[in-house]
Amino acid sequence: MPSSRLRRVAVLVLEGAKPLDVGIPAQVFTTRASMPYEVRVCGAAPGLVTGGDGLSYHVAHGPDALAWADVVFIPGYRSPDRDDPPPAVVEALTEAHDGGARLAAISTGAFALAATGLLDGRRATTHWHYTRALARKHPRVRVDENVLFVDEGSVLTSAGAASGIDLCLHILRGDLGVAASNHAARRLVAAPYRSG
Template sequence: MPSPRLRRVAVLVLEGAKPLDVGIPAQVFTTRASMPYEVRVCGAAPGPVAGDGLSYHVVHGLDALAWAETVFIPGYRFPDRDDPPPAVVDALSDAHARGTRLAAISTGAFALAATGLLDGRRATTHWHYTRALAARHPSVLVDENVLFVDEGSVLTSAGAASGIDLCLHVLRGDLGVAASNHAARRLVAAPYRSGGQAQYVPRSVPEPLGERFAATREWALHRLGEPLTLELLARHAGVSPRTFSRRFAEDTGYTPMQWVMRARVDMARELLERSERSVERIAADVGLGTGANLRLHFRRILGTTPSEYRRTFARGG
């Protein structure tokens, strides 16, 4: 039997590249009987590349992008400061025009966005940088809640570990479910993960941009199990409900009641992690009434269920 043709994968290492982001596709698509891939690690030019904590010595330059059928762009430090060198951006654009699939891991989405190929398309990146990506590239439809986004010839993933989810997704498309599951077992990784990256953000309540109503926010955080209305919050702040709503949204990016809901979900997260209380009990304790109501808002905000969240994050879990 003739050997199967090896699929060609390039991993583009940019200045400040993060070691885990580089290592994931390089390891997942290694050449073995069950993985008919050849991987070339490349940079803007052959030679040393200063990374984030590690330095790399890449054998290949941008010619590897012309050779590859799939190009992975690992995340790198300070993506919101400068675009990659023009030669890198042009090489990515040219590769895509030839039919090459481009897949960004974490902040590698910034390099992909610099080509303009994400304009008008959904994309994601590490949750810490989603707002920066949206601000720097306003034509990109940034989705901060997912582990990865597949737009056909351009794919993006969230924080570093979600690069595994992206690679397994690519494998499923290339070789089928069995090959993807085999790779997942070899990596000791879940073939599919529940929910999106929102569940990994430390808190879903945004940090305020200003100090207006800080005392009212603190007051509300200590009364999440009680009925909280716009009128009550505005009365505590000493302004009209209309003024409170407008200024509160300016500070946080959310309406007062959206903020309260996220604060309640955050409190539920802590109770799921640190206690053995039932979902129904937690729902009552955080002011959401019923377990069904908690499940509804938990999935809407975090993309997973309370039970799945507890299995992932509970102590000893």
């Protein structure tokens, strides 16, 4: 990737999206002078997306933002064990991955990532409350309930909202190094690295 270009981050907001899960990557990677990232928040279509916990989101971009992105974050959402993402979203995620994007799921966003088949045969995690449901719904995924996040190269998953911060800092550390990750952790008042 040319160093003169901003790294592109898409945050995919699905129906029932959890506010912290959406906000963490949006805040960690938000465009600012010290961060070489551009962030776009997107959904299955531009417009209003009903979120979880009483909040809704107005997203400016549709699934086309996934093809644009270098990293796609899939925040957790309500009822992932019952509700699959729309087929067009699953297809857009798969195409983004095929185009070289890393896909990073926070918490129950792992269900949307698993729906693509890209987690088959790989380790993954999700919120502890949903680990058994993920294993039942996607039996080819090797679910690990005892970690904060899992990095399988081009697909990454985290165990919950707080571990979404760990996952973002891990990605930032890999992209820009320890100093940049530590700077972001200080800004967030978060631990720069938590093992586990």
